Amino acid sequence: MSAEPATGTSTVAEPAVVRVGSWLVGPLLGAAVLFVVKLVSDWVAGLSWAPFQGVFVLVADIPEPWGLTASLAVGAVIGLGFAGLWSQERISAEVAPDRLVLARDRTERTFRRGEVGAVFVEGKELVLLDESGAELVRQRTGLDRRELAAALRRHGFPWHGGDPHRARYRPWEPDEPELGLRINALFAERARALRRRDRKEAARLRAELAERGVVVRDERKQQRWRWAELG
Numbered sequence: 004m005s006a007e008p009a010t011g012t013s014t015v016a017e018p019a020v021v022r023v024g025s026w027l028v029g030p031l032l033g034a035a036v037l038f039v040v041k042l043v044s045d046w047v048a049g050l051s052w053a054p055f056q057g058v059f060v061l062v063a064d065i066p067e068p069w070g071l072t073a074s075l076a077v078g079a080v081i082g083l084g085f086a087g088l089w090s091q092e093r094i095s096a097e098v099a100p101d102r103l104v105l106a107r108d109r110t111e112r113t114f115r116r117g118e119v120g121a122v123f124v125e126g127k128e129l130v131l132l133d134e135s136g137a138e139l140v141r142q143r144t145g146l147d148r149r150e151l152a153a154a155l156r157r158h159g160f161p162w163h164g165g166d167p168h169r170a171r172y173r174p175w176e177p178d179e180p181e182l183g184l185r186i187n188a189l190f191a192e193r194a195r196a197l198r199r200r201d202r203k204e205a206a207r208l209r210a211e212l213a214e215r216g217v218v219v220r221d222e223r224k225q226q227r228w229r230w231a232e233l234g
Contacts, residue, residue, distance in 0.1 A: 013154040016095035017145050036081075094129070094144050098154045103131075105142065114139060122155055123163040124148050125220070136168050137231035138213050141206075172220055172227040182228075186215055190226060197221065 097104040103114045103122075120134040124144070129151075131139040155162040175182075175190050182190070193208035209219050216231045 012097055012099040013157060014095060014097050015146050015151050015154050017093055017147075094142060094146065096129075096146065096151060096154070098158045098160065100158045103155070103160060105129075105140065107142065112140065116160065119160060121161050121163050121167050123165055123167070124151070125166060130166070132168075135232055136218065136229075137216070138218055141209070166220065168218075168229060169220075171229040172218075172222075173229070175219075175226040175228050182217070186212065186217060189215075190228075193219075194226060197224070197226070 094105055094107040097106070101116050103116070103119065105112050105114075114131060118133055119131055119139065120136065121130075121132040123130055127143050127145075129140070129142050129144040129146070131141075133139050152162045177191060178187055179190075189208055189212050193205055193212070196204040196208060212219055212228075213231070218229050218231050220227050
């Protein structure tokens with residue numbers, strides 16, 4: 004006999020040391036990179052073939068001690084910006100017997116237990132499927148997989164170690180006859196976005212394909228697909 008789901012809620016978030024540390028490590032790394040740029044600027048400025056030589060000439064021409072001070076300050080600001088972008092990608096999960104709430108960058112999405120058919124982590128992405136096999140959400144996450152799995156199982160959510168429909172995917176080929184002209188065009192456009200490493204555009208096109216009942220996964224730089232409907 005299966006155990007009853009736990010009562011109350013469980014919250015899963017990145018460790019405090021990671022959340023706080025990113026705001027410290029980012030500026031330090033940025034300052035370190037610009038410090039190295041300043042150290043080698045005189046040498047690189049003398050190389051006629053070096054790329055971005057104008058930048059190194061500009062850095063080399065800044066008189067000391069202002070050159071080093073400016074490099075450290077600019078590097079720290081750049082690192083702080085990257086830390087801010089990282090924080091926007093960070094999510095937390097609140098799990099209760101009747102719902103799963105995903106919070107990211109001051110926004111929340113709530114999924115009722117009855118609408119969730121499967122939950123799993125694929126690479127660095129958290130994926131929720133509905134009962135038909137369609138994707139409800141695909142979100143990059145740094146959450147501890149074991150802690151997340153334990154919380155979901157504790158409250159009766161269908162956690163899986165991987166995509167339960169993986170065997171149903173097939174490689175996308177140009178002009179796939181089963182997909183039709185418009186869906187093939189979206190796949191071709193997404194293939195170009197993947198080659199450009201345009202993650203945002205690839206995600207947008209994935210969502211547009213999902214609206215047409217097609218679920219996509221990327222495997223070894225190849226797009227694979229399946230229909231959302233089970234059966």
